[in-house]
Amino acid sequence: MMKIQKILHIFLLSICLGLLVSCDTVPENAQDVDKLPVIYPDYIGVTIPDSIAPLDFSMADDNYSKIYVEIKGLQGGDIQSEGNYADFDVDEWHHLVSINKGSSLRVTVYAEREGHWLKFREFPIYVSRYGLGDWGITYRRIAPSYESYSDMGIYERNLSNFEERALLVNTEVGGMCVNCHTPNTTHPDQYVFHVRGENGCTYIHHDGKSEVLQAKNAELGGSMVYPSWHPSGRYCAFSTNKTSQMFHFSKARRVEVYDSSSDIFVYNVATHTILCDTTTMTPLNAENCPAFSGDGKWLYFTSAHRQTYPDNYDKERYDLCRIAFDASKGRFVGPVDTLVCASAMGKSITWPRPSYDGRYVMYTQMDYGYFSVWHPEADLYLLDLRTMQSHPLHEVNSRHSESLHAWTANSRWFLFTSRRDDDHYTRIYLSSIDDKGRATKPFLLPQRDAKRYYARSLYSYNTPDFASKPAKIDCYDTGCEIMRPERVATKVSRK
């Protein structure tokens, strides 16, 4: 399908190029407006890596028919764009940004409305001195539905341009649900994802080969759910959850996702053994959201005192915990350490994500529960592991749900999903962290004609993560493997 789209785009581009009769020129007699332009996406004052795709944007107000944009680098270079939206040539953009690495770009916007041109106040885009370090991102695209779902897929996207490729679409697996695609420390040579349905499984790729594990283990009493790779690649931590949904009758929140029970275990990839430890599988607590540290010595997770549903749905509050892990023996060591007692503050923590350099743990904090996507109050917080102090990332939070964050391998950048656009469809935003733990203003994942693309898109972005290079996954072959009945059995070992 990508090939057909490429052919079509080349064809359409050829026609457009053929129709071009003039070069871009600065509009004459533009009236100076001493205010910043209101653009979509809002890229004013954002900080970007040098390898990012062009930040195409439009005027947010549809009454502007044309836009002319001039970008000048503080350290030299300039590019222009004129049309219905600011559409920058990829190579020209990269050249400009690369020579201004560590500096900034100055953007001047002219916009035409009812035949008159207006010139807006110039605004900056900062180019970080830190590169992304990763090639792209992966994510699941799915409609933000309730129980039913139609087409969905796991995709990878090159962050230096607009190319997107399907890794697995659910039409290749009989319409089953595909989810939780997780690489190991952004390396796509090792990954795991789940397929839910009649022929469900957990699909693991490691050491150049793929294994299709049975979806459920009877002794475990459930499936493998939220994964986190140990950096060695020998283990993968999972939660196992009994998840349900209930729907609000008359509240702006639509859905409440909860677990009637959840536990955490570690899976030994080589021996297909599920290592159960009573420390992380307590009957009175719900352990969830495991995440290995970058050095593999700690497993971070959340833990809450189990509640009864639906009566006490708003009383289940998770704390941030961690436990030491001995990779040589494949077991937990020592007691569970509570790092942030959110429940005591009347809050709940979910999705802890340690940075790979061991400096921070980023997590989502909300009023109760753990499924943050449906909680508008969910915000990103940063725990500094040197000082053990947490603070909210005011720079990136909004009135809407922020969560499902992930770090780049160099721990300088992170992405997260947010519903700030329209309070319903989650979009991917990127931001960077400076040495003081402050985040920069986040920017929306760039798209060609972003305003039209996102207005038209009826999918949400889910469980995104960075990828150091393109994945070697063939959609069709993977689908065939999954549709075969053979499954690798897992066994349980208890401590």
Added chain:
Amino acid sequence: MNKTKITTYQKWTILQAIVFMLSVFVYWRFVASYVLFRHEEWQMFLFDREYFLERLVMPCGIARYTGEFVSQFAFNLTVGAFVYTLVFGLIQYLSWLVMKRLFDGRQSLFALSMVPSLYLMLLMQNCEYTMALPITFLVGDLLLLFIPSKRIYAEIYLLVTLPMMLWVTGVVTIPFAMIAQLYVFRQKSLSSRIMSVILTLLICGLLLTIIPLWLDYPAHSMSKGEGLAYEPSQNMISIYIYCVVVLLVMISPLIRNRLFSGDKIPSSTNVRMFVLSLGLLIVFAFLVPVTRDTEKVDDIRYDMMMCHHDWQGILKQNSNRPSQTLSAQVVTMIAMYHVQAIDKEQYLQFLVKTGQQPQFRSIPFVIANVYMDAGFVNMAQRAAFDAMESIPNYNKSAHAFKWLVEASIVTGQSKVADKYIRLLASTLYYRLWAESLSPMVANPQLVGRHPVYGPMQRFYKTTPDMFFY
């Protein structure tokens, strides 16, 4: 003498055509209007570039796009029936032209040219196929009509068009390719003709493997008739059988010409042909109820009457032929409430009780309508979303988006409402309605003053929250 015979023949042909077209219109408007309703309910045709490109990059995408363009007119059942009649009439007419042109079917059986249309209408009556399927046959007929008569040009024509046709119309291309080869080799011996047909089949099979590989598209999706049926994997056998039927019908003049040589037409042939046409229509009318999935059709009918607020029609249908389907029960209760045969208390109690049954969620379009009608906005919103996600060929639904717009406006989610309004504004029939709601998105205070949404919003804001499942 010859001039008189041709004129009489033409008169009989025109008469058959009129009878046929009238029958098709009556069928679509009064017998199978639920098919039109379902086609229109399960799609949202958008006049924008993205929608066209989304279809173009899929096999049978052009056929699907054209079929959906046609189906949008079913918003108005009479207009829809008229448009569908044109399509099926065109299939018949082009089939007849092909038979005449390719196989010297001047004395061909006009009646037989009705068979592809009638068989298609029978296939489609259980709402398993979209309008893409008839469009593929139209395209196939056009392929044959324009085939050059000289062999070398015809072969070049086929070499160029066949790969494109396989992408545009999928496996339905195959019978037309075989017919084309029979025509190209018309002056050769029977064995040469058979060899050319077998070779065509092999080439088609090869192209069906190569094209997807080149385009990075799964080959099996092409052979499964993706885009033609709502659930292709379950309905391909019927399409293959139809291909065989079309092939036999189109080459029937070859057989007929062996039986009647020369120009001599027996004087009673025109009457016989007319009687045969009538006979086919009667057989068709007989087969309609025999091949119909009554329960499924009843469900769609009730859904349709509910959407049209035809409360009396619902009660009449239920009294003439009571149905035990869940759709029928639910919709009948609502109709009884609207004609004041039951009071609101009974109605709401029934809704609450029925809403707890798990199978209630198997009729999402009906329950979305029901909940929106009752003012249970969050429940309607969920049902509308699930309804849309449950459409087997992953289409979006303008009906569902309409409910989602209303629910979003009532719950104060203006930005989402605006997103959906902009989508509906790209449709033909929902544009004006969507644009009429835009002021409420820009100015949410207007919602409270609306005669329908105002009370809904007050109920939503004042009702204590609870959970539903």
